[in-house]
Amino acid sequence: MRLMAFALALATALPVLAHEGHAPDVRPGALPVVSGAIATDAPRRLTDGRVRVAKASQRLWGLRTRTARQEDAAPVVELAGRVVADPSAGGRIQAPFAGTVEAGPGGLPLPGQAVRGGQVLAWLRPSLPPLERSARVAEQADVGARLAVARQRAERLAQLEGSVARKDIEAARAEADGLARQWAALGSALEDRTPLRAPAAGLLASALASVGQRVEAGTELFQVIRPDRLMVEALAYDPSLADGLAAARGEAGGVALSLHFAGGGRSLREGAVPLLFRVEGRPPVAVGQPVKVLASRPGTGKAVVLPLAAVSGSGDNALVWVHEAPELFAPRRVRLRPLDAERVAVREGLAAGERVVVQGAHLLGNVR
Numbered sequence: 367m368r369l370m371a372f373a374l375a376l377a378t379a380l381p382v383l384a385h386e387g388h389a390p391d392v393r394p395g396a397l398p399v400v401s402g403a404i405a406t407d408a409p410r411r412l413t414d415g416r417v418r419v420a421k422a423s424q425r426l427w428g429l430r431t432r433t434a435r436q437e438d439a440a441p442v443v444e445l446a447g448r449v450v451a452d453p454s455a456g457g458r459i460q461a462p463f464a465g466t467v468e469a470g471p472g473g474l475p476l477p478g479q480a481v482r483g484g485q486v487l488a489w490l491r492p493s494l495p496p497l498e499r500s501a502r503v504a505e506q507a508d509v510g511a512r513l514a515v516a517r518q519r520a521e522r523l524a525q526l527e528g529s530v531a532r533k534d535i536e537a538a539r540a541e542a543d544g545l546a547r548q549w550a551a552l553g554s555a556l557e558d559r560t561p562l563r564a565p566a567a568g569l570l571a572s573a574l575a576s577v578g579q580r581v582e583a584g585t586e587l588f589q590v591i592r593p594d595r596l597m598v599e600a601l602a603y604d605p606s607l608a609d610g611l612a613a614a615r616g617e618a619g620g621v622a623l624s625l626h627f628a629g630g631g632r633s634l635r636e637g638a639v640p641l642l643f644r645v646e647g648r649p650p651v652a653v654g655q656p657v658k659v660l661a662s663r664p665g666t667g668k669a670v671v672l673p674l675a676a677v678s679g680s681g682d683n684a685l686v687w688v689h690e691a692p693e694l695f696a697p698r699r700v701r702l703r704p705l706d707a708e709r710v711a712v713r714e715g716l717a718a719g720e721r722v723v724v725q726g727a728h729l730l731g732n733v734r
Contacts, residue, residue, distance in 0.1 A: 407420045407422065407423070408420075409423050409733045410733065411733050411734055415696070415697055416690070416694055416695060416696045416697070417687075417694075417695045417696075417697075417730050417733045418693050418694055418695075419693055419695060419730070419733070420693055421692065421693065424693075427726045427729045428725060428726050429723055429725060429726040429729070429730075430723070430724055430725035430726065431689045431721045431722060431723050431724065432676075432721065432722060432724045433719060433720070433721055433722075434670045434672065434712070434716055434717070434718050434719065434720050434721070434722050435670065435718050435719075436668045436669065436670060436718050437668060437669070437670070437671040438662070438668060438671075439668055439669035439671055439703070439705065439711040440613075440662035440663050440705070441662065441663060441703075441704075441705055441706075442660045442661065442662045442705050442706035442709075443602070443604075443607065443611075443660070443661050443662070443663070444658065444659070444660055444706070444707070445600035445601065445602055445641070445658075445659040445660075445661060446600065446601060446656070446657075446658065446659070447598045447599055447600030447601070447616070447641075447643075447656070447657040447658075447659045448598070448599060448654055448655060448656055448657055449596055449597070449598055449618065449645070449651050449652065449653050449654060449655045449657060450596070450597050450598070450599045450642075450653060450654075451571065451589070451591040451592075451595075451596065451597070451653050452591075452592065452595040452596065452597050452644075454595075455566060455568070455591070455592040455595035456565070456566050456568045456571075456589070456590040456591040456592050456595070457565035457566060457589075457590055458565075458586050458588070458589050458590075459487065459562050459563075459564070459565065459586070459587050459588040459589070459590070460584055460585060460586050460587065461490055461562075461581045461582065461583055461584065461585045461587060462490070462560065462583065463490070463492055463560075463583045464492070464493050464494075464580075464581065464582050464583050465490040465491050465492045465493045465559075465560075465580070465581065466490070466491045466493050466578060466579070466580050466581075467488055467489070467490060467575045467576065467577060467578065467579040467580075467581060467587070468488065468489040468490070468491055468559060468577060468578075469488060469489070469577050470486045470487050470488045470489060470561075470562075471486055474487070474488055474573065474575060474576065474577060475487055475570055475573055475588070476570070476573060477570050477571065477572055477573045478569060478570060479569065479570050479573075480567075480568070480569055481564040481567065481568065481569070481570060481590060482564065482567050483564055483565070483566045483567045484563050484564060485563060485564045486561045486562065486563055487562050487563065487564055487575075487587075487588055488561075488562045488575055488587065488588075489559040489560065489561055489562065490559060490560045490561075490562055490581075491558075491559040491560075492558075492559075492560075493580055502552060505552060506549060506552040506553060509545055509548050509549045509552060510549055512545055513542065513545040513546055513549055516538065516541045516542040516545050517542045519538050519542075520535070520538035520539045520541075520542045523535045523538050524539075562587060562588070564588070564590050565590060566590060566592070567590075567592075568590045568591050568592045568593075569590070569591060569592075569593060570588060570589065570590060571589040571590065571591040571652075571653050572586075572588065572589045573587075573588050574586060574587055574588070575587040575588065589653075591653060593648050594647070594648045596645040596649075596651065596653070597628065597642055597643060597644055597645060598616055598623070598625060598642070598643040598645060598657050598659060599640055599641070599642055599643075600640070600641045600643065600657070600659045600661075601635070601636070601638035601639070601640060601641070602630070602638055602639050602640075602641050603637065603638050603639075604639075605639050607630065607639065607641060607661070607663075608629075608630025608631065608632065608639050608641065609630075610627060611627045611641075611661040611662065611663060613661070613662050614626070614627055614643055614659055614660065614661035614662070615659075615660050616643070616645075616657045616658060616659045616660070617657065617658045617660075618649075618651050618655050618656065618657040618658070619651070619655065621649050621650060621651055622649075623645055623646075623649055623651070623657065624645070624646040624647065625643035625644065625645060625646070625659065625661075626643060626644045626646065627641070627642075627643055627661070628642040628643060628644050629641075629642050630642070641661075643659065643661075660706060669703075669711040669712060669713070670711065670712040670716055670717075670718055671705065671709055671710070671711055671712075672686065672709070672710055672712060672722060672724065673708060673709060673710075673724050674707075674708055674709065674710055675724060675725060675727065676722055676723060676724040676725075676727055677700075677702065677710060677727070678727050678728055678730075678731050682699075683699075684699070684700055684701070684702050685697045685698055685699045685700060686698050686700055686712075686715075686716060686722050686723070686727065687722065687723040687727050687730050687731075688716075688720050688721065688722060688723075689721040689722070689723060695723065695730050697730075697731075698715055698716060699715055700712050700713075700714065700715030700716050701713040701714040701715060
């Protein structure tokens with residue numbers, strides 16, 4: 367808007383101050399310098415296509431320049447991913463059998479709570495169908511009766527020590543001990559509860575258990591993660607990317623992530639190859655959060671890299687503006703190669719060390 371107002375004021379003022387073919391006013395009190403000052407300060411295009419812009423206009427337009435330099439010109443691949451937990455740090459706590467959840471020593475933990483490795487998070491009491499429970503009770507009663515007979519036999523043989531072979535006495539005791547362990551195991555299967563322990567120290571990413579909840583075997587109840595050991599899993603539809611990537615960065619909900627390539631799978635999942643990246647530091651992201659991954663291939667050499675805002679036009683008509691003098695800008699046709707959504711690499715037409723307009727370049731193209 368300020369540019370349009372400036373151009374309108376200039377267009378209306380110039381005809382009044384001096385018309386082509388008229389001599390300037392040289393009467394006493396006239397200011398012939400004013401006309402020359404306005405004509406000099408006005409942005410204008412020269413006959414060779416270059417544009418002269420005064421310093422005041424450069425500040426008004428917000429022009430910014432940067433020295434072109436050789437940078438890593440690796441093309442960037444954009445991948446869709448999500449945050450996952452490092453499988454070697456933390457883990458999932460699942461029900462080993464069907465049962466009923468009971469609170470741990472300090473009650474059921476809440477999501478986000480810090481836990482220690484081996485800490486009891488909850489108890490699981492076995493829950494059996496009536497018929498199976500009846501069968502277990504009957505089996506325990508049978509084992510109990512056989513245990514009583516075995517103990518009596520072991521005691522009688524012990525009293526006859528000296529007249530009975532030693533191996534017979536030890537066999538009777540071993541039989542009684544085995545039946546005792548079997549009876550205890552049946553009793554624990556019916557009544558005892560099993561502790562659900564944290565596999566490692568960390569934070570609870572999820573806590574899905576509640577007191578009195580009946581769960582089936584394999585039901586996930588808790589997940590423990592290390593916030594400083596997160597990873598990003600991205601899906602690539604080009605299997606060659608699994609051979610390695612030079613560098614990567616990510617963006618999740620406005621949070622920038624520094625990523626390091628950890629490895630890629632060799633089997634397709636939903637038509638894509640899963641790639642894993644380690645997350646540096648402890649960013650405020652959650653497991654399962656979507657991530658936009660920008661990864662670059664290795665070994666592509668260096669080139670002059672510019673922001674996309676420095677380019678005017680596209681294809682064969684793409685050009686950049688080179689700052690040749692304090693108030694002089696020259697258009698330069700270039701051949702480009704896109705790197706990502708924000709950068710391009712210059713293949714021809716620009717040398718390192720030249721100053722290029724990186725902000726406000728489109729304004730220079732509008733000067734007539």
